[in-house]
Amino acid sequence: MYSVASLCSCQREITDADRQRIKTVFILCDMDKDGRLSREDLKMAVVMLFGCKPSKSETDLLLGRDQHSQSPTISLERFVTLMVGKLSKEDPYIKARQMFNAFDMQCRGFLKLEDFQAAFSRVAPCLPGRTAVEAFRHTDQDSDGHVSFKDFETVVSYGWTNS
Numbered sequence: 398m399y400s401v402a403s404l405c406s407c408q409r410e411i412t413d414a415d416r417q418r419i420k421t422v423f424i425l426c427d428m429d430k431d432g433r434l435s436r437e438d439l440k441m442a443v444v445m446l447f448g449c450k451p452s453k454s455e456t457d458l459l460l461g462r463d464q465h466s467q468s469p470t471i472s473l474e475r476f477v478t479l480m481v482g483k484l485s486k487e488d489p490y491i492k493a494r495q496m497f498n499a500f501d502m503q504c505r506g507f508l509k510l511e512d513f514q515a516a517f518s519r520v521a522p523c524l525p526g527r528t529a530v531e532a533f534r535h536t537d538q539d540s541d542g543h544v545s546f547k548d549f550e551t552v553v554s555y556g557w558t559n560s
Contacts, residue, residue: 420477
């Protein structure tokens with residue numbers, strides 16, 4: 398099994414599934430259905446792909462030379478190219494740390510079952526409650542009722558390498 402830290406030295410390989418996901422997000426976010434993303438559409442697409450809103454300057458960079466027009470937009474081809482580049486440079490350790498921190502709402506440095514339940518109810522409210530319990534039990538490798546970042550990282554990196 399790989400640790401997330403060991404995956405950081407190389408760029409992430411982009412799969413056909415990644416490319417299809419990027420295209421699907423584009424289609425979902427193209428609110429005008431004109432084959433181009435507006436500034437607001439682009440921000441929504443980046444949130445869907447990466448889980449965080451891009452800054453104003455990042456949005457300007459993504460829009461590139463089109464940003465000086467009255468209503469800058471980005472085509473599907475350019476969007477795919479930019480998102481593939483961004484996705485391939487994504488640092489798995491930092492991503493795992495961000496996920497862990499999002500779960501750790503109490504800033505304790507470890508996770509408890511209620512942290513998993515709260516995160517699951519926010520992100521996937523339709524999932525049965527037992528899903529969070531099962532995920533917690535699987536991640537809590539020493540069964541002490543606490544999930545350390547190391548435990549969390551091990552499970553997350555296993556999921557990434559086997560998906």
